[in-house]
Amino acid sequence: MRVADDETSARSFQTKLGQVAAAIDHHFDALLALPDDPRRGLIAAMRHAAIGGGKRLRPLLVVAACDLFHVDPERAMRVGTAIEAIHVYSLIHDDLPCMDDDDMRRGKPTVHKAFDEATAVLAGDSFHALAFEILASEKTHPDPYVRSELVFELARASGHGGMAGGQMMDLAAEIETFDLPTVTRLQQLKTGALIGFCLEAGAIMGKLPIEGRTPLRGYARDIGLAFQIADDILDIEGDEALTGKALHKDENAGKQTFVALMGLDRAREQASALVEQAIGHLGGFGVEADLLRQIAHYVVERDR
Amino acid sequence: MRVADDETSARSFQTKLGQVAAAIDHHFDALLALPDDPRRGLIAAMRHAAIGGGKRLRPLLVVAACDLFHVDPERAMRVGTAIEAIHVYSLIHDDLPCMDDDDMRRGKPTVHKAFDEATAVLAGDSFHALAFEILASEKTHPDPYVRSELVFELARASGHGGMAGGQMMDLAAEIETFDLPTVTRLQQLKTGALIGFCLEAGAIMGKLPIEGRTPLRGYARDIGLAFQIADDILDIEGDEALTGKALHKDENAGKQTFVALMGLDRAREQASALVEQAIGHLGGFGVEADLLRQIAHYVVERDR
Numbered sequence: 320m321r322v323a324d325d326e327t328s329a330r331s332f333q334t335k336l337g338q339v340a341a342a343i344d345h346h347f348d349a350l351l352a353l354p355d356d357p358r359r360g361l362i363a364a365m366r367h368a369a370i371g372g373g374k375r376l377r378p379l380l381v382v383a384a385c386d387l388f389h390v391d392p393e394r395a396m397r398v399g400t401a402i403e404a405i406h407v408y409s410l411i412h413d414d415l416p417c418m419d420d421d422d423m424r425r426g427k428p429t430v431h432k433a434f435d436e437a438t439a440v441l442a443g444d445s446f447h448a449l450a451f452e453i454l455a456s457e458k459t460h461p462d463p464y465v466r467s468e469l470v471f472e473l474a475r476a477s478g479h480g481g482m483a484g485g486q487m488m489d490l491a492a493e494i495e496t497f498d499l500p501t502v503t504r505l506q507q508l509k510t511g512a513l514i515g516f517c518l519e520a521g522a523i524m525g526k527l528p529i530e531g532r533t534p535l536r537g538y539a540r541d542i543g544l545a546f547q548i549a550d551d552i553l554d555i556e557g558d559e560a561l562t563g564k565a566l567h568k569d570e571n572a573g574k575q576t577f578v579a580l581m582g583l584d585r586a587r588e589q590a591s592a593l594v595e596q597a598i599g600h601l602g603g604f605g606v607e608a609d610l611l612r613q614i615a616h617y618v619v620e621r622d623r
Numbered sequence: 624m625r626v627a628d629d630e631t632s633a634r635s636f637q638t639k640l641g642q643v644a645a646a647i648d649h650h651f652d653a654l655l656a657l658p659d660d661p662r663r664g665l666i667a668a669m670r671h672a673a674i675g676g677g678k679r680l681r682p683l684l685v686v687a688a689c690d691l692f693h694v695d696p697e698r699a700m701r702v703g704t705a706i707e708a709i710h711v712y713s714l715i716h717d718d719l720p721c722m723d724d725d726d727m728r729r730g731k732p733t734v735h736k737a738f739d740e741a742t743a744v745l746a747g748d749s750f751h752a753l754a755f756e757i758l759a760s761e762k763t764h765p766d767p768y769v770r771s772e773l774v775f776e777l778a779r780a781s782g783h784g785g786m787a788g789g790q791m792m793d794l795a796a797e798i799e800t801f802d803l804p805t806v807t808r809l810q811q812l813k814t815g816a817l818i819g820f821c822l823e824a825g826a827i828m829g830k831l832p833i834e835g836r837t838p839l840r841g842y843a844r845d846i847g848l849a850f851q852i853a854d855d856i857l858d859i860e861g862d863e864a865l866t867g868k869a870l871h872k873d874e875n876a877g878k879q880t881f882v883a884l885m886g887l888d889r890a891r892e893q894a895s896a897l898v899e900q901a902i903g904h905l906g907g908f909g910v911e912a913d914l915l916r917q918i919a920h921y922v923v924e925r926d927r
Contacts, residue, residue: 351783356808357799361783361791412748417740436721437794440744441787444716444751448782451755455775464767470774471759478752479655479665483745487665490741495661504660 372425383610384521401453408446426563476512485509511543541597551576676729687914688825705757712750730867780816789813815847845901855880865927
């Protein structure tokens with residue numbers, strides 16, 4: 320099983336990224352028609368946050384995981400839209416003044432800056448509900464067992480035992496000093512749980528029995544950590560014009576990140592090792608896993 | 624079909640309210656065990672918001688709607704817990720300084736007062752996810768079609784086309800002047816959609832075909848409006864020691880409420896008429912709808 324890594328493959332990966340991004344924009348555009356009533360500001364804020372911008376890494380992961388099982392691409396994209404809705408809600412809320420207090424996101428003013436704080440809270444809440452509305456819709460999958468499993472796993476991944484719990488730990492990390500196992504646990508909840516769901520969603524849609532999901536879970540765990548280490552490195556070495564958000568925030572807050580705990584060189588080595596390990600989990604798959612292999616490399620090589 | 628209204632019936636209604644409240648407390652207690660990690664503050668905040676206090680009107684409505692179709696009471700209570708989780712999340716977020724800026728709720732400090740704003744945002748978000756996790760769990764209903772329909776309808780009722788959209792309109796009501804149809808629409812979204820879901824949930828669990836749901840939807844619409852008119856009256860005439868929250872807020876903000884638009888006497892008449900109309904929708908049911916009839920009266924006669 321060779322990972323295609325020549326120029327053609329790099330171009331085809333960029334094309335795929337672009338296609339997924341365009342499809343997600345299209346879905347949000349269709350879902351969020353501007354109403355002619357006092358809710359207009361809310362929907363405008365949601366459009367501001369969700370349309371145009373963002374790597375769309377999570378939807379891409381869903382598409383790649385669904386590729387393994389020949390899932391209908393339109394269904395895969397609807398699940399990708401649901402996960403992106405959860406991701407966007409979390410960005411809106413995390414950017415609030417009482418949380419990370421960020422002014423820029425994806426190269427645009429954050430929602431509470433472009434609109435106001437109340438609208439930002441409600442826009443986040445509305446995306447949260449929208450995600451589950453999409454997953455539970457018959458358009459996403461005709462089998463109600465699949466829909467119900469998708470909802471259950473996404474809810475678990477995003478609540479107090481997942482993403483929201485991780486964000487709570489992240490806030491504590493500005494006050495307390497965490498060791499490496501605690502930072503790892505924090506990131507597994509804060510970003511890892513949702514990335515894990517992207518792969519799980521492919522397995523659910525592909526009706527893969529639980530006992531067959533171990534390789535995909537291993538892959539998700541490894542690229543989730545690699546992604547976060549790369550994020551920590553970008554926070555130090557990145558270009559704000561590319562990332563579209565403020566950098567050096569963790570450094571300035573004195574937060575224990577992977578880089579702070581391991582040093583830049585060891586962090587870089589660790590990220591590369593995790594990418595190889597992630598790809599190793601895919602050994603049982605053929606060319607249908609090539610997109611997942613490309614994503615593993617992209618996760619640490621990206622500049623935004 | 625006579626509505627029992629003697630003293631025995633009033634006592635039995637209070638007993639039922641108490642039983643539902645105790646069961647909801649019990650469910651939240653079991654769902655929200657305090658972890659021994661940095662998420663502890665988040666779970667503590669969730670327990671503060673969800674356990675002890677509140678009328679538990681929405682779970683009671685689910686139980687009453689499920690009574691019509693002899694649904695297993697434990698299943699009904701799980702759905703009631705999910706709706707209460709959505710209700711609690713909305714209270715936590717609505718109380719935030721950037722929203723209604725309230726210090727007291729259910730006789731206790733609001734979450735952002737007892738903890739902090741960031742924890743309040745995350746506690747609300749976590750309840751939001753928890754609601755869907757409960758609904759999609761096999762423990763709630765063995766039929767995945769039922770689970771999926773519950774999720775779809777609750778998501779629709781709570782997002783930008785429902786509760787969150789209504790809260791957005793409510794914020795606009797402090798600036799713009801709304802007429803009676805607009806205030807009615809606002810309340811139908813803000814509180815009506817979730818109350819509507821409580822009845823719909825009974826129909827879904829009872830596998831009542833869509834075309835048979837019209838009476839329940841009529842009942843929900845009427846008691847939803849009656850509930851809100853009663854709330855507006857309580858805001859003017861209520862006792863803060865009983866309501867457990869600050870009153871005279873709408874009046875002081877110059878907000879267009881039902882009472883502001885109709886006057887106290889007409890508002891009271893309207894609420895009573897809606898209760899009778901709501902009960903009228905239940906004409907096709909026998910004694911199994913008595914709890915719904917009692918709730919219709921309670922909605923306008925309550926002092927908190």
